[in-house]
Amino acid sequence: MDQNAGAIALVGSGEYSVQMQELETELLHRAISRGKRNTFVQIPTASSHEGDSSREKWKRLGKEQSDRIGSECIYLPIHERDDAFNPEFVDAIKGAGLIYFSGGDPHRVAEIFNGSPLWNEIVAEWKTGTSLAGCSAGAMAFGGTIMGIRKSHHSEGLGLLTGIEVIPHYDKMLGWLPDRVTAFIANTFSDATLLGIDENTALVHTDAWRKFGRGNVHVLRGNLEIAQ
Numbered sequence: 001m002d003q004n005a006g007a008i009a010l011v012g013s014g015e016y017s018v019q020m021q022e023l024e025t026e027l028l029h030r031a032i033s034r035g036k037r038n039t040f041v042q043i044p045t046a047s048s049h050e051g052d053s054s055r056e057k058w059k060r061l062g063k064e065q066s067d068r069i070g071s072e073c074i075y076l077p078i079h080e081r082d083d084a085f086n087p088e089f090v091d092a093i094k095g096a097g098l099i100y101f102s103g104g105d106p107h108r109v110a111e112i113f114n115g116s117p118l119w120n121e122i123v124a125e126w127k128t129g130t131s132l133a134g135c136s137a138g139a140m141a142f143g144g145t146i147m148g149i150r151k152s153h154h155s156e157g158l159g160l161l162t163g164i165e166v167i168p169h170y171d172k173m174l175g176w177l178p179d180r181v182t183a184f185i186a187n188t189f190s191d192a193t194l195l196g197i198d199e200n201t202a203l204v205h206t207d208a209w210r211k212f213g214r215g216n217v218h219v220l221r222g223n224l225e226i227a228q
Contacts, residue, residue: 012197015135016065027131031097034129040071046104046137048079084116101138109141136168170196193222
């Protein structure tokens with residue numbers, strides 16, 4: 001991975017929670033130390049189709065976390081693909097400290113952001129030191145392909161981490177959908193490294209991949225070195 005890039009976090013669950021406050025603070029402060037602004041950009045696209053109550057919930061939770069951390073909260077209402085072409089939203093993320101994609105439907109994230117000016121700017125900011133995080137659907141969307149946990153087929157991801165596929169909520173997913181998880185692990189058509197990330201747990205890359213949180217990161221297919 002590019003040594004000039006910012007931190008990236010793949011989170012199994014718990015965005016904007018007290019349990020993950022330490023991680024989000026560290027991600028933000030790391031970017032600030034590299035000249036980025038004390039801004040916490042929150043992108044609710046993955047769940048924005050669930051209606052106004054869901055949108056307001058994530059907006060409130062994100063603001064509360066930003067206040068606890070002591071950062072400026074920037075909530076970007078990216079609900080449809082046209083929003084990812086809005087120049088005001090593109091400008092809003094320039095120099096951001098932390099950009100966070102919260103959970104929901106990963107396929108929706110990829111469909112709205114792929115090839116858009118906003119996604120291109122997010123990648124550009126990350127490559128110059130902005131920290132980037134995705135929780136659940138957000139983590140899944142960063143890969144080259146997204147596994148069909150909610151759909152019956154795989155779909156194209158955002159391609160930021162082309163060699164990685166993620167199963168979030170892994171400790172819970174084994175109980176919810178054991179047959180589907182087993183099928184993912186046995187899939188011989190993919191050469192990507194398949195990771196299961198437990199709830200309230202993250203896999204974070206700075207100079208190396210490291211685990212954060214109470215649970216485990218499971219390498220289910222392929223190889224990935226995780227520093228202790």
